[in-house]
Amino acid sequence: MATVRADKIYKIFGRHAKDVVTQLENGVSRDELQKQGATPAVINASFQVREGETFVVMGLSGSGKSTLIRTLNGLLPPTSGHVYVDDQDITTMPPKDIRQVRQNTMSMVFQHFALFPHRTIMENASYGLRVRGMDSSERREKGRQALELVGLKGWENHYPRQLSGGMQQRVGLARALAAETDVLLMDEAFSALDPLIRRDMQDQLIDLQHKLAKTIIFITHDLNEAMRLGDRIAVMRDGEIVQIGTTKQILDEPADDYVAQFVQDVDRSRVLTAGAIAEQITTIAPGSETSSTLELMRGADLGAVFVVDDALRLVGALSYAAAAQAAGRSERWIDGSVDRQVPTTPPEAPIVEVFEQAAGTELPVAVVKQDGTLLGALPRTALLRALGKQATSTNHQAQQGFQQPPAGAVQEAADV
Ligand SMILES: Nc1ncnc2c1ncn2[C@@H]1O[C@H](COP(=O)(O)OP(=O)(O)OP(=O)(O)O)[C@@H](O)[C@H]1O
Ligand SMILES: [Mg+2]
Incomplete structure (x- = not known):
């Protein structure tokens, strides 16, 4: 290289x-x-x-x-x-x-x-x-x-x-x-x-x-x-x-x-990628205790946490509501309440492709690398914030006046 x-x-x-x-x-x-x-x-x-x-x-x-x-x-x-x-x-x-x-x-x-x-x-x-x-x-x-x-x-x-x-x-x-x-x-x-x-x-x-x-x-x-x-x-x-x-x-x-x-x-939704705006999310291990997890989520005001294995691969997600219900049922471990159908996206996906997924779930969309490890999360707020800075006026000035040089094509090839 x-x-x-x-x-x-x-x-x-x-x-x-x-x-x-x-x-x-x-x-x-x-x-x-x-x-x-x-x-x-x-x-x-x-x-x-x-x-x-x-x-x-x-x-x-x-x-x-x-x-x-x-x-x-x-x-x-x-x-x-x-x-x-x-x-x-x-x-x-x-x-x-x-x-x-x-x-x-x-x-x-x-x-x-x-x-x-x-x-x-x-x-x-x-x-x-x-x-x-x-x-x-x-x-x-x-x-x-x-x-x-x-x-x-x-x-x-x-x-x-x-x-x-x-x-x-x-x-x-x-x-x-x-x-x-x-x-x-x-x-x-x-x-x-x-x-x-x-x-x-x-x-x-x-x-x-x-x-x-x-x-x-x-x-x-x-x-x-x-x-x-x-x-x-x-x-x-x-x-x-x-x-x-x-x-x-x-x-x-x-x-x-x-x-x-x-x-x-620029159309921000097409040029910003999931990886570029992914946020950190708190993760827990499989087999965590319900009471301590709920306490953690309450203390940090977390709506959801992701569950990842030793190799940082995504296992699933746990919403605050699911954790609270598990506690209500006195379940000792969180595993039964983990949602394994977390929507995921690769880091290079433009965020326009993530909106539909985000609309269909309360959970943040997980940004997962090709090797299956978790890079971060996209809560809906992050997606909206990324678009929020979009300018409303259109200005085409910057696109005017482009002229390409005449095709010196074969000459250029011969240069190489
Ligand atoms: N061989 C040359 N002799 C004299 N001036 C040159 C030569 N090549 C480029 N220039 C001048 O250098 C400046 C930069 O030219 P250059 O071709 O690098 O621009 P560019 O950003 O590639 O433009 P474009 O987007 O039109 O391809 C221009 O003012 C051009 O006229
Ligand atoms: Mg040029």
């Missing part, structure tokens, strides 16, 4: 780039420098992407996202600052070593599919391996596996023009996966797709990420997409990162008006 760290990255287009960095450091504004003909595309960007994390970079068109991601894999040398991939400083490496890192550690998925029109889907998917010098049978095998992962089994011998946009994008993803690199860089990889297919691709990426746990840096100008996919999100404005945080942090505490404007349009 690999980590990627950006340390005070500057990328200036135009002449006297190093001087421009000094001027920026001395407080001269970007606007002022632009008047003088320089383009500070990335200004003092620092962050560390953890192993297995999906780190999203979000911002309006022209904010510097593509420039930043291209410095991360060495396609563009930064004007100053350093990029570390697994603690190796790639900014000081000779070009041939950087190419090695690109081939072995970081793959890139581009917005405009970047497929070769006259090569088959299989040849496109395994292209990176050919460049690496892998023999043809091994290449085919890895290509086949990657195409299967993205749901394109059976299309190996077709050509890109025979595939829909969504399918072509999946070939781009398959090519990156076939390289089996730890790091995936995705620059607006889904932006050219229509909304339904885009959602589908997002779901597929989330699924793949569960299986593969890659370190992903994903660029988008769509905050909904950012929040669905990202473990953390970096918001860029005019070359600078203005905030880095989880979906919840960015929704609840936008760093400035720019971020707040983006946040207004």
Whole structure:
């Protein structure tokens, strides 16, 4: 597994780039420098992407996202600052070593599919391996596996023009996966797709990420997409990162008006996940005594507790009413009163999917990890509170003015 760290990255287009960095450091504004003909595309960007994390970079068109991601894999040398991939400083490496890192550690998925029109889907998917010098049978095998992962089994011998946009994008993803690199860089990889297919691709990426746990840096100008996919999100404005945080942090505490404007349009029920808003709940062991349990619940004013076993796996729930009734019947142990039909949800479920469950029960919905252990609970109050901060006004300003660069598709593929 690999980590990627950006340390005070500057990328200036135009002449006297190093001087421009000094001027920026001395407080001269970007606007002022632009008047003088320089383009500070990335200004003092620092962050560390953890192993297995999906780190999203979000911002309006022209904010510097593509420039930043291209410095991360060495396609563009930064004007100053350093990029570390697994603690190796790639900014000081000779070009041939950087190419090695690109081939072995970081793959890139581009917005405009970047497929070769006259090569088959299989040849496109395994292209990176050919460049690496892998023999043809091994290449085919890895290509086949990657195409299967993205749901394109059976299309190996077709050509890109025979595939829909969504399918072509999946070939781009398959090519990156076939390289089996730890790091995936995705620059607006889904932006050219229509909304339904885009959602589908997002779901597929989330699924793949569960299986593969890659370190992903994903660029988008769509905050909904950012929040669905990202473990953390970096918001860029005019070359600078203005905030880095989880979906919840960015929704609840936008760093400035720019971020707040983006946040207004977000459907909180779809981007906040059960795991993000789960609350702690008091748990007891199976075989607890009724009297002491009731006392505990009364003392802490608990409406319910969860029962978990030694391995923290959920056994059931006990409501205050059920505990009180058991005490009334003088039952010594709580086990007969435990409700084993507790509604559960995985942590990654958007909360919109939890409402129906919550409506059908008095108990909090249990948030349960894939291994069956309890992460927390969602009482109805938590769900309502999470929605409560939703802005009522709609502001579409933040979505205006997006223009995609022309499709330099094949050129981009050749860069890799
Ligand atoms: N090769 C280049 N030469 C000169 N200026 C460039 C170059 N590449 C990018 N820029 C400028 O750098 C700034 C940031 O561009 P960049 O492509 O990184 O933005 P972006 O956030 O990816 O935008 P988009 O959402 O439209 O893709 C812009 O002002 C752009 O004009
Ligand atoms: Mg871009």
